[in-house]
Amino acid sequence: MKLKGAKAVHYESGPDMTSLVDVVMVLLIFLMLVGKFEKNKVYLVSDLPITSAGASTAQVDPNEIPKEPVVINLSSPTPETFRAFVGQINSSEEADLAGKLAGLLKGMIANGRKLDDIQVFIKPARNVRYTSIVKVYTAVIKAGFTKIGFQTSEG
Secondary structure (H helix, E strand, O other): OOOOOOOOOOOOOOOOOHHHHHHHHHHHHHHHHHOOOOOOOOOOOOOOOOOOOOOOOOOOOOOOOOOOOEEEEEEOOOOOOOEEEEOOEEEOOHHHHHHHHHHHHHHHHHOOOOHHHOEEEEEEOOOOOHHHHHHHHHHHHHHOOOEEEEOOOOO
């Protein structure tokens, strides 16, 4: 007499997919580690010079001021202090930085730039604390700038 138990019923459900999933996961992890992570950019960077006979049919106004952003480089000599650099502006106090940035904004507007066209980017170094970033951000707002963003440091 032959007994029929749990082993008697066997369903063939296809090939074993465990090894395939393992290989795919290893490839995925490898590609994530090897891939180059690019920093976020606000605009597309082009190495091509602007020419009057370019591919575009738009006329270039020679009197137009280019819309270059104002980049505030922020470093931290000690954990409690910061130093902000913008062109010739060099400051380590929030009120002093706000006054100097207000003068910079006034000069930019006097030279024909519109407030809506001026972008400010705060670019802190790796060792800068958030409290220093907030102080610089507050100084930029007090100076009168309206378009403020952040950039990451390379490296």
